[in-house]
Amino acid sequence: MSEFARIAGAAGLPETLRGGVVAVGNFDGVHRGHRAVLDEALAIAGGRGLPALVLTFEPHPRSVFAPHVPLFRLTPAPAKARLLAALGFDAVVEQPFDRAFAALEPEAFVRDVLVGGLGIAHAVTGYDFHYGRERGGGPAELAAAGRAHGFGVSLAEAFCDEGGAVISSTRIRGCLAEGDAAGAAGLLGYRYTVAATVAAGRRLGRTLGYPTANMALAPETALRHGIYAVRLRRADGSLHDGVASFGRRPTVEDDGRPLLETFLFDFSGDLYGETCTVSLFGFLRGEEKFDDLEALTAQMRIDEAEARALLSDVRPLSALDARICFAG
Structure with a gap:
């Protein structure tokens, strides 16, 4: 199989990938609802021996039409590409x-x-896909265009969860804003995962016996501040369980700049400058301000024990989750 490709625009598509089956949409989150479209494209491409492609749009159209409104993207372009590659696509345009x-x-x-x-x-x-000026093209127009130009068209119906509610990126953002990591995972079909470069911090955690890998997430990340049981993947592919704090560190400082600080269990090493991913497996508690560092350290020991217990019995939610969070 050829290496997965990220292509900046349809004009840059290699000749070897022309004539493929193309899933079209924004696909922010690559969630279970999106996979009704994506899985159909993969099945058709596999059955006909054709390249399987995804056509998406960058930046997200909402950022173009409402640039003043912060948009919490579940999967920025690099993360989306990693997920599409894991699903088995040949390229994303x-x-x-x-x-x-x-x-x-x-x-x-x-x-x-x-x-x-x-x-x-x-x-x-x-x-419900629409395209073109003032969303003037819809499913009927696309089907007619396919007949005129000689390509087939398939439409996937809305995909609902076990309670009958339509799965959407908006619902998932709501779960994450409430700290409901498990609920978000149920809608995504995999554990919500972020990626960033590990940066040097004040190294206070090291003096407390809890050295952390500090990662600055996008300012628009509307994840509830608090403590999470997590799994970190290093650049070399190795996986490490841990407990992470996302927030402003109210006990020691409050500079208005949230950080994801991850303490890895049974690990010693230098991660500075390394781009890692962190997957959220469970929410333990909200962010708190403690009276002193001794009280903070005591609570961190409790958080570590709870995270170890939670992570000791986790299982993949899907084949995609297994590739992201379990396969070394």
Whole structure:
């Protein structure tokens, strides 16, 4: 199998990947609802021996139309690409999105991007997918365009959870804002995972017996501040369990800059400058301000014990979760 590719725009697609089956959408989160579209594209591509591609848009269209409103992206482009690669796609085409692109007539989007750029054999989208100026193209128009240009079209219906509610990125963001890591994982189909470079901090944790790997997440990350049981993956692929604090460290400082600080169990080493991922397995408690460092350290010992207990019996939620959080 060829190496997974991230391609900046349809015009840059290699000839070897033209004529494929293309899943089209934003897919922020690559959650269980999205996989109704993605799995259909993979199945068609596999059955016909064609490349399996994803066409998405960067930056997220909401950031273009409402730049003043912070957008908590569940999966920034690099994270989304890692998930799509793990699912088995050959490439993701990250189509540059701006107001000029949004103003393309629906027919121009089909002609220039889908046909001219990608040379698609088949498109798979959600039932509510719209495209082109003022969202003038919809499922019916895409199907008609497929007949005119010689490509097939499949539409995936909305995917609901076990309670009958539609799974959406908005619901998942709500879970994470409440600290409901387990609820978010149930909707995603895998443990919510962040990636960042480990930076040097004040090294206070080291003096307390709890050295931490400090990671600054995107300012828009609307994750509840608190303590989580986590699993960290190093750049070399090795996995390490730990307990992490996300917040502003109210006992020792409050500079308004949230950090993810992860203490790894039974680990000694230098992670500075290394880009790691951290997957959230469970929420232990909210962020608190303690009277002194002794009280903080006592609570950290409790947090460590609870996190060890939680992580001792975890199982993969799906094949994707197994690849992200369990496979070394």
